[in-house]
Amino acid sequence: MKDSFTLHELYRTAKGFTQQCDLTNRIILNFGEQVIAFRYLDFVSFRRKVDRVNLHDMIFNLDDAYDFEVIEAPKSNQQLVLTLCDLVQLRDLLSGTQFALDLNSMLHEALYTYAY
């Protein structure tokens, strides 16, 4: 059962938040209506997919196909249909989450190396 001891908030924005579950070793993304749990490697892969979307094309291309971007979340059988605003907000959330993960890793290296 997930509780406050195993679920840690990583980052929060107006549009969503992310948590780390120490029980399942998953990163849980809450964005809009969707909740997706990633393994670390899948999270990185998903973040790169989102970062690769060409926002410039979405802004300046008038074709309807450029109004949305469909991104599949790895191994979750879920797809996100994202507008330009969604993408900017999701990038913000994912990069903030990555920062929190990096920081946690640095803290572990600096503080806990001799604790075990």
Place this chain on the structure above:
Amino acid sequence: MKDLQRLRTSLKEEVELALNAQVKMEAEASSKYLAMASWCEVNGYLYSAKYFFKQAEEEREHMLKIFHYLADQGVMAYAPEVGPVPHDYPSFRSIFEAALQSEINVTHSINRLVTLCRRVEDYATENFLQWFVKEQVEEEINARRALELFDVIGEEGTGRFQIDRHVYKITQLDVE
């Protein structure tokens, strides 16, 4: 709170991306050598063609070595996309000049990777890369030796025929 990143891999993301870029560079080098082999073969330089086929295989082996290392470290190794490579060369000599330049570029890239590993204190990857540092010394020597043959033998008369015959001896290839 667990360190999920470190539990998954010891590689820093910047090292991972740089190694994947090196995978692509090795694949491109392999493809270039294949094109050189093709040029040599259709222009009658059969020993040089063998030499370049062998070089193409070696570059692919280098690529796979990094590819496996990435996978062993728990991160995704990306199968590289290789764009079009030049197939037209103005002369027999220009092929070997292009080959040397390609090896120099790879050496620079490996050196930058080692520098990056030292900066982020990734000594395991640096140790892994030392094999490539050594290998590049050998690759550059071979590429320079091939060019030296043009100066030592000369291209006049049957010179190019002789150069072609001697190229394979650089790596002691078994050519029938």
